Structures are given as C-alpha cells and as structure tokens.
Amino acid sequence: MSPKKMTPEEMILARLESIEGELQFLRKSSESAAELRKDLAPLFNSAFRILMEELGDVEFGFQLEDFFVLLKRGLRSIRNITYALEQLENLIDLWNAMEPMLKSTVPNLIDYLDNLERKGVFRTYKAMLEVRAKVAAHYGPEEITDMGDGFVLFLGFLKKLSNPEMIQFLNQLLDIPLELRLEEVKPLGPLGALAGLGSKEVRQGLGVMLELTKAVGKLKQGNGGRV
Numbered sequence: 001m002s003p004k005k006m007t008p009e010e011m012i013l014a015r016l017e018s019i020e021g022e023l024q025f026l027r028k029s030s031e032s033a034a035e036l037r038k039d040l041a042p043l044f045n046s047a048f049r050i051l052m053e054e055l056g057d058v059e060f061g062f063q064l065e066d067f068f069v070l071l072k073r074g075l076r077s078i079r080n081i082t083y084a085l086e087q088l089e090n091l092i093d094l095w096n097a098m099e100p101m102l103k104s105t106v107p108n109l110i111d112y113l114d115n116l117e118r119k120g121v122f123r124t125y126k127a128m129l130e131v132r133a134k135v136a137a138h139y140g141p142e143e144i145t146d147m148g149d150g151f152v153l154f155l156g157f158l159k160k161l162s163n164p165e166m167i168q169f170l171n172q173l174l175d176i177p178l179e180l181r182l183e184e185v186k187p188l189g190p191l192g193a194l195a196g197l198g199s200k201e202v203r204q205g206l207g208v209m210l211e212l213t214k215a216v217g218k219l220k221q222g223n224g225g226r227v
Helices: 008-057 064-076 078-119 121-138 141-161 164-179 190-196 200-222
Strands: none
Touching: 064 078, 078 121, 141 164
8 A cells, every 4th residue: 555645734744853953962962062061160260260271380481482483393203293202202212221230230339439448549649640640730841741751760679679589588677677776886806807707607698699689780781871
C-alpha cells in the first residue's frame, strides 16, 4: 500500500513541530551558555584585573613595536633556536650520563684535596709563589734567565749528591768537626809528627789527603793547565 499523502495543513503542522523542537534545543543551548558565562564571569574579571595590574608595571617600558621586532627576530632565528634546543638536550643527556660517576668521584676528590691541605701542600705552593714574587721584584727577566743556567747546573750537582756513596761521604766529612776537640790540641814539632805516623788513623788520613791531591791534579789536567 502506498503511504498516505499528507495534506498541506498536516505538512505545515509537522514543519512547525520540527521548528519548535529546534527552537527548544537552541533555547536550552543558550541557557547552558548563559549559565557557563555566569560561572566564568568572576574568573574572567579577576584574571582581567590581574592582567591590567601586571601590564601597568610595564606600561612605560613596553612598546608594541618592540614586541613585533622581537617576534620577527624570533621567526628569523627559528633554526638557531632549534639548534640551541638540540644542544641543550645533548647537554642534559651528558649530565644524566655523568651524574652517577660524579656522585662517586666528587667525594673522593674532596677527600684527596682535604688530605693535601692537612699535609700543607697548598701552603707550600703558596710559599713558593711568594718566593717567586720576591725574586721577580729583585731581579729582572735577563738576570733570571742567567740564573736559570746556574740553576740547571745546580740541579746537576744535586743529582750527583743523590748518590748514596756521596751522601755517606759528606755525612762522614761533616761529622769530623763535631769530633774535634780544639781545646785539647797541642803544638806539634818534627819529632811529634814522626811519632804521629805510628798511628793508624794518621796514616789513613795521609792516604786520604794523597788521594784528594791526585784528584785535584786531575782537575788541572782536564782544564788544560789553567787552574
């Protein structure tokens, strides 16, 4: 069966009902929007008031032209800003990788420096710097250069003095004045000198003097006879 054909009056009534339903939907939407505006109005008013107060602080230092200059410069520097952000990410990754190591290394380094401080190493370095400052105050660069040659030669002497045999010889040589009793020394004549040769220590002393005399003679030969 074919559907019943609506009369023009029925079509008008159906259209009016449809329009009425749409109007009711719009009215409800309008009421909801009005309620939302009513709820948000205090918040917007407060935010606007705070914005005006903050902008009032920069009113005399802010120009709209400056903002557009900054905006254009930022747009032209997008590539640099992107590169900077990438490097910042790399730096953060590096820090995340080094942080566990630093947690164990830094305390050890602090303990090591504290140990050096207790031993007086830093005070010694400070004293050495003060000595260098005094030297620089009394001598010019040329004189210090000349002294540098002598200092190198002196280091050679120190190297020779570090020989254990040389150290033992010098210690024994320095002990001799401590063993002397000058107040007990008496005048010695020829006969006394001959009598002294009977002493083993005297003969050994003369032997040492003889060896030293030979060594001094070698200095003359090595210097081409100009001693």
